Structure formats: structure tokens, C-alpha cells
Amino acid sequence: MxxxxxxxxxxxxxxxxxxxxxxxxxxxxxxxxxxxxxxxxxxxxxxxxxxxxxxxxxxxxxxxxxxxxxxxxxxxxxxxxxxxxxxxxxxxxxxxxxxxxxxxxxxxxxxxxxxxxxxxxxxxxxxxxxxxxxxxxxxxxxxxxxxxxxxxxxxxxxxxxxxxxxxxxxxxxxxxxxxxxxxxxxxxxxxxxxxxxxxxxxxxxxxxxxxxxxxxxxxxxxxxxxxxxxxxxxxxxxxxxxxKLSHLAEWTANRRERASWYHEGLCAISQIQCPNVHSLANPVWHLYVIRAEQREELQAHLTKEGVATGLHYPVPLNRQPAFAPYQSAKKSYPCSDSSVEKLLSLPMFPELTEKQSQRVINVIRSFYQSVDSKSQL
Ligand SMILES: Cc1ncc(COP(=O)(O)O)c(C=O)c1O
The missing domain is CATH 3.40.640.10 (Type I PLP-dependent aspartate aminotransferase-like (Major domain))
Incomplete structure (x- = not known):
């Protein structure tokens, strides 16, 4: 896009x-x-x-x-x-x-x-x-x-x-x-x-x-x-x-700041689960991946509103045709199975502005507000 x-x-x-x-x-x-x-x-x-x-x-x-x-x-x-x-x-x-x-x-x-x-x-x-x-x-x-x-x-x-x-x-x-x-x-x-x-x-x-x-x-x-x-x-x-390596520490700090903007803006939305961060981890936010109810509809709404998103990854390895010859393809993966259809990656790069991130948050908020109001009718 x-x-x-x-x-x-x-x-x-x-x-x-x-x-x-x-x-x-x-x-x-x-x-x-x-x-x-x-x-x-x-x-x-x-x-x-x-x-x-x-x-x-x-x-x-x-x-x-x-x-x-x-x-x-x-x-x-x-x-x-x-x-x-x-x-x-x-x-x-x-x-x-x-x-x-x-x-x-x-x-x-x-x-x-x-x-x-x-x-x-x-x-x-x-x-x-x-x-x-x-x-x-x-x-x-x-x-x-x-x-x-x-x-x-x-x-x-x-x-x-x-x-x-x-x-x-x-x-x-x-x-x-x-x-x-x-x-x-x-x-x-x-x-x-x-x-x-x-x-x-x-x-x-x-x-x-x-x-x-x-x-x-x-x-x-x-x-x-x-x-x-x-x-x-x-x-x-x-x-x-x-x-580029000489700028990487600064870009990493920027990514961390953008992740905190998303977290603040999205964590109160009940239909969304923001990324869990381990207490000992200090992530570098290559991707900011939420779990969202009605992911398909939300993604379509974001696209319509001019916000590009991604899926990482839409098909886990056990379900890939390339894995058919391997025993692992036949096993079940309950965590992956329950989350794969909810994953949605939001725009994330060091130059993303606060205004842009706020717009992403507002589009997501308004999507669920309209879902909630329809369900109350
Ligand atoms: C987790 C992971 N492993 C390996 C690779 C492979 O790297 P490359 O595309 O440079 O071969 C990628 C790149 O997309 C990746 O995301």
C-alpha cells in the first residue's frame, strides 16, 4: 500500500x-x-x-x-x-x-x-x-x-x-x-x-x-x-x-517512544491486547503487533482511512504447504492457533510522528466505538 x-x-x-x-x-x-x-x-x-x-x-x-x-x-x-x-x-x-x-x-x-x-x-x-x-x-x-x-x-x-x-x-x-x-x-x-x-x-x-x-x-x-x-x-x-549503524541507537530510542505512544493510546480498548513485554526484556520494536477482535474488519477500516498495516505472520509454519513432509505440521499449537487470526502490525518506524500515531489510535478507537454503538441498538 x-x-x-x-x-x-x-x-x-x-x-x-x-x-x-x-x-x-x-x-x-x-x-x-x-x-x-x-x-x-x-x-x-x-x-x-x-x-x-x-x-x-x-x-x-x-x-x-x-x-x-x-x-x-x-x-x-x-x-x-x-x-x-x-x-x-x-x-x-x-x-x-x-x-x-x-x-x-x-x-x-x-x-x-x-x-x-x-x-x-x-x-x-x-x-x-x-x-x-x-x-x-x-x-x-x-x-x-x-x-x-x-x-x-x-x-x-x-x-x-x-x-x-x-x-x-x-x-x-x-x-x-x-x-x-x-x-x-x-x-x-x-x-x-x-x-x-x-x-x-x-x-x-x-x-x-x-x-x-x-x-x-x-x-x-x-x-x-x-x-x-x-x-x-x-x-x-x-x-x-x-x-546507518551510527544512527541505530537513536532510531531504537525513537521506536521505543513510538511503542509507548501506542501502548498509552490503545491499552484501554477492551477489544485490543497490546504486546506483552517481559519484565527483563528491553525490546527494539521492529514491529508493534496487537491482538485485535474483528481483525479483518479493523484492518479494512484502517486501510480505508489511509493507515497501512501488516500481518506477521498470517500463516504459521505448521500450516504452510512446505511443512507437509514434516511431523510438526500434524501437531497442534494452541497459542499460535488462538492468536494468529487476531494479529495486526501497526505502522512502526523511527520517523513516525506523534500526530500520525495519534491518528492510528483514533481510527482504531472510532472503529470499536461504532462496533459498540451498533451492538447496543
Ligand atoms: C525472523 C527472521 N529470520 C530470518 C530472516 C531472513 O532474513 P533475510 O531476508 O535477510 O534472508 C528474516 C527476514 O525477513 C526474519 O524476519
Whole structure:
């Protein structure tokens, strides 16, 4: 819905504000003629690791390959089972399938993240890893999940595609997992102008292995020590991401402020449930997702009033045709089943004005007021 009066996100406004910095950064790469990996990617890797208090960062060409790279480097292989939440984007599961392993789905908790209480029941003798997705920008309950993976000798991977700079219990995401995978898809909190991704880890051996695998299994050019892939990051994307990274803390603060405006304006509406925030979490609000009664009608009303919205995600993984071959598709997921038809993502981006957010709130309020008044007739 590109012409909505209030867009779902506004990448153009952000670009225009950064244009001089971006042009200089891009020009630098163009004249350097080092277009893939090289010093610009190395500098971005250092800065992104530092921003999360992590020791190592491996830049890649997108979030999906980051997840695959991490699982591959950890030795996940055919026949292994990897546990992940039912309500994530398909890429989390695809990375598992790319290793020849089996994605095992688990229902979500009240924060829309993998339910730690349900992980243990899904563990079998074939389970090798758990992927915790920090959905919508709120960290999963990592200390509890870490305790489970540690007790069972499993790898823990964090899918942080939506959660740059998110915190839990005063620590950045990435503090618990063996590897933490990011996407810099343009609409993410830190977005490239094209495809890009990264993996953070505190394990230097794992970082080296991922660097080798991302570059055709080579430590030196034309010396291939293992079969790998081409998951290299482009220097242009690294240069753009370095500019944007220097604004990320400020944008994150803006997102938090916008989430609080929505919360204040919407929490009193009885037909709406605002997002639950764990007492130890400090989310970065990639998405602001409410649960709404009469979601379809509300969404149509918002569209009519010029407010763009989204659904994340309209069809959970267990109901996707791609999951038909897997056992998980046949199980039931009561939390996901009861919430999926109510989810509605509201406009959320750092430049959203207070006036725009107030308009979104007013349109939602007036919708339910008219529903209430009709029901009293
Ligand atoms: C939770 C999650 N995991 C993985 C990905 C995949 O990232 P990419 O699109 O960069 O491959 C995304 C991006 O949409 C995502 O939201």
C-alpha cells in the first residue's frame, strides 16, 4: 500500500535524511574498487560486534544464509532435529532444511517467542540445536532457554533478524547463543540498500570456520580446505550499514517512544491486547503487533482511512504447504492457533510522528466505538 497516508514504514524519509553521508560512503567504495569483503566489511564487522559487546562478527549476504552458515559451521547435518518456534518467518526453518536436518516446531509464549516450557518436551535423541527467534524485536527468555540447551548438550542459535540491539536482563542478545544471526533486509531496524546479514559469536574457532565456509571453503584464494558456498558480504552494503549503524541507537530510542505512544493510546480498548513485554526484556520494536477482535474488519477500516498495516505472520509454519513432509505440521499449537487470526502490525518506524500515531489510535478507537454503538441498538 505505497500511497497510504500513514505508511507501514518509510525508508525514503530515512534515506533523504542520510543522503550526504550515504553518498560519501558509496563513493568511497566505488573508487576503492574493493567491492566484496575487504576493509569496509571488516570495519563493519568490528563495529557491529562492538555495538553488541560481541567478540566476533562474520558479514554475509543475507539473514537466511547467516542462519544456514551458523548451523552448517556447528555441524548440523542430515537427520538431526532442530527446535524452533512455529510463528517465525520461513527462513528460520529453511536454514535447518538446507542442512538436511528436520525443523521441529514449538508453540510460542505470551511474548510471541518460543515457549521455554515447551522446548523440553520436543527434545529427542536426534535433537542437536534450538533456534530462539527474538520476534518483533523482543528477546526470547534466554536464561531459561540456555539452561535447557546446556542441560541437554544442545547448540543454541539466536535468530536476531528483527532484534538489533535488543536486550534481556541487562545484556545484549547474542550473550547466550553459540551464534546469533542477523538480517539487514532493507525494512529491518538496521537495513541495507539490498541484501546483507551477519553472525555474531564469542567462539573464535566457529567465527573462522564461518569465514571459510562463506568464501567457498577457502582460507586463502584458490586454496579450498572444505566445500563451502558464496555467502560473502558486499562492500557497498557494509559502507551503507556503517553509516546507518551510527544512527541505530537513536532510531531504537525513537521506536521505543513510538511503542509507548501506542501502548498509552490503545491499552484501554477492551477489544485490543497490546504486546506483552517481559519484565527483563528491553525490546527494539521492529514491529508493534496487537491482538485485535474483528481483525479483518479493523484492518479494512484502517486501510480505508489511509493507515497501512501488516500481518506477521498470517500463516504459521505448521500450516504452510512446505511443512507437509514434516511431523510438526500434524501437531497442534494452541497459542499460535488462538492468536494468529487476531494479529495486526501497526505502522512502526523511527520517523513516525506523534500526530500520525495519534491518528492510528483514533481510527482504531472510532472503529470499536461504532462496533459498540451498533451492538447496543
Ligand atoms: C525472523 C527472521 N529470520 C530470518 C530472516 C531472513 O532474513 P533475510 O531476508 O535477510 O534472508 C528474516 C527476514 O525477513 C526474519 O524476519
Amino acid at each position: 505505497p500511497n497510504a497516508e500513514i505508511p507501514f514504514l518509510d525508508l525514503k524519509q530515512q534515506y533523504l535524511a542520510l543522503e550526504p553521508e550515504i553518498r560519501t560512503a558509496v563513493q568511497g567504495v566505488l573508487t576503492s574498487t574493493q567491492y566484496i569483503l575487504g576493509p569496509e566489511v571488516r570495519k563493519f564487522e568490528e563495529e557491529f560486534a562492538l555495538a553488541h559487546n560481541a567478540s566476533h562478527c562474520v558479514g554475509t549476504n543475507n539473514g537466511t544464509s547467516s542462519l544456514h552458515l551458523a548451523l552448517w559451521a556447528l555441524g548440523i547435518e542430515a537427520g538431526d532435529e532442530v527446535i524452533l518456534p512455529v510463528n517465525t518467518f520461513i527462513a528460520t526453518a529453511e536454514a535447518v532444511a538446507l542442512c538436511g536436518a528436520i525443523p521441529v516446531l514449538v508453540d510460542h509464549d505470551e511474548y510471541f517467542n518460543i515457549d521455554p516450557a515447551r522446548i523440553e518436551a520436543a527434545i529427542t535423541s536426534k535433537t542437536k540445536a534450538v533456534i530462539a527467534v527474538h520476534l518483533y524485536g523482543q528477546s526470547a527468555q534466554m536464561p531459561q532457554i540456555k539452561a535447557i540447551t546446556k542441560a541437554h548438550g544442545l547448540f543454541l542459535i539466536e535468530d536476531a533478524a528483527q532484534a538489533h540491539l535488543a536486550m534481556f536482563d541487562g545484556k545484549f542478545i547474542g550473550s547466550w547463543g553459540d551464534a546469533t544471526c542477523f538480517s539487514f533486509y532493507p525494512g529491518k531496524n538496521l537495513g541495507a540498500y539490498g541484501e546483507a546479514g551477519a553472525v555474531l559469536t564469542s567462539n573464535s574457532e566457529l567465527a573462522e570456520r564461518m569465514k571459510t565456509l562463506r568464501d567457498h571453503g577457502s582460507e586463502q584464494k584458490y586454496n579450498h580446505v572444505m566445500m563451502g558456498h558464496n555467502y560473502r558480504m558486499e562492500a557497498l552494503q557494509a559502507a551503507i550499514l556503517r553509516v
